[in-house]
Amino acid sequence: MKIIIDAMGGDKGPIEMVKGTIDAVNEYGVNVILVGKEDIIQNELKKYSYPKDKVEILVANDIITNEDDPAMAIRRKKDSSMVVGAKALSDGIGDGFISAGSTGALLASGIFIVKRIEGIDRAALTVIYPTIKGFSLLLDAGANVDCKPEYLYQFALMASVYMEKAMGVKSPTIGLINIGSEEGKGNLLSKETYEILKKSQLNFKGNIEARELPSGTVDIIVSDGFVGNVALKLTEGMAISIFSILKEEFIKNSRTKVGAALLKPELRNIKAMMDYREQGGAPLLGIRKPMVKAHGSSDAFAIKNAINQLIKFIEKDVIKIIEDNMHVLDNK
């Protein structure tokens, strides 16, 4: 197995990308191809000891940033680490691709360079949604803002296969974000999607109200990309807001400062709970080959975890299983 890594992506750049990659090589014995500027990568590689035959460099001298328009950047920046990496994946030079760079550009490179699985109408941005119990898989988190019921059904099917095979959750439960838990609730899209999911062989648990999302009552949360994006960002915003209020109140005077000092380990714990780092990467579901998006703020530890996730994605043949189950889509 050989994994392609965008060495230039992510807020923390090549330093953490290369370190995380080497940690993965040493820990999992995986072969890797680092894509990016040769001198920069070589410079980082020098710092570590590792089996030299397991690490290659694929040169790419341009970078796609978060400021670039995704679809445009994919077309114009042919020598970017993202495009060169995606092309290498498409050409079969490696078995999977991982990037911590622009989410939109990675998705666009998946759709336009690697291409979609035949029969799948839309690729979904799939994210790790932190909950009290651990995490759920949330999709679509923003790739497809106007959806048809069939897209949502395909998302649920793909996420089910991924979660069962690559994450080891047997018969994962699925919830459809809706404004009420009863059948018949919601807008046209959610009502029609409910009907399809109910008739399917998936482990559909019905509608889930947004209030329940943080409790982790289902393994997979399905919605269109507009609602999914709102849910994901609001969750982030609420966590940030509540912690900023806590902080403000806790440094008010010497009494509160002593109290906060006593609770420091617990407060740190809670913050970590809401962190993406431990969770590994998020798969791009619907693309013909395994691609994983690592969080933009990933450090080496997060990258190593994301590579581990990609290894399982490849090993467990998730995409083949999705393809083999495409007939289910027709029988729904």
Next chain:
Amino acid sequence: MKIIIDAMGGDKGPIEMVKGTIDAVNEYGVNVILVGKEDIIQNELKKYSYPKDKVEILVANDIITNEDDPAMAIRRKKDSSMVVGAKALSDGIGDGFISAGSTGALLASGIFIVKRIEGIDRAALTVIYPTIKGFSLLLDAGANVDCKPEYLYQFALMASVYMEKAMGVKSPTIGLINIGSEEGKGNLLSKETYEILKKSQLNFKGNIEARELPSGTVDIIVSDGFVGNVALKLTEGMAISIFSILKEEFIKNSRTKVGAALLKPELRNIKAMMDYREQGGAPLLGIRKPMVKAHGSSDAFAIKNAINQLIKFIEKDVIKIIEDNMHVLDNK
């Protein structure tokens, strides 16, 4: 001015409804009509001293509960406090109606009994959304799950008038919930709504990402009822989840218990910030006469505040001003 109060609605029932009403009578000198079962209301009234000529009872012997289907209940439970109260409002027996009962039933009684403002396509459920800075007005919070751009424009217009006149916020700012802040982002509905709002004379600040909602960056948050409902409920769910984690961590051992004890006033403060009680009631915008929904868990203090809000709603002639600005709707 005479205010009609559903004495039977709300989780805490007549005890708190009557107490809050009498507090409002004594503090604001307003006339009231309490709607509900006569013996129960009389029993509560006995506890207080108040100017007898300012308090009437309108008998209604049935109750609509949260378990009732709203539209059905309005048709069948003709002798419920909600229907009798709405009918009294429609007949001009009082100038405004307030209930802490079923939100859906109150909305249905507004639409079917009191009727919509002429030219307004949909009535919106408008809620007080707690933020770091205080609160925003969020609409639609769930009444209209499939919306057209014109509905959202009408929501923005009505909320602007309400916030400026009844809440004293000069030229309130408006944000459209979207998945990105730039123009051109979003689904079909949000793109078209953006165009209309941009051309309007309202104080439109553009798209607002869900991450920003808790920061209170705009006075009025506009969205369709599906997204608005998801945002509102997820905000509640996140607050509940984070506080439940805090609680769990803070009672872990004697060290954390001491820390938590030292921070008790601050933790209570933060919980109160996220509370609806202080904020008064939420207006039903789009209905021909002033109606306010008080939170289901309202106590007497919250009811008094909600009545105060309804008094301003009536005094400031909000509905007349909306009607007078209906021509703006045609010129957009």
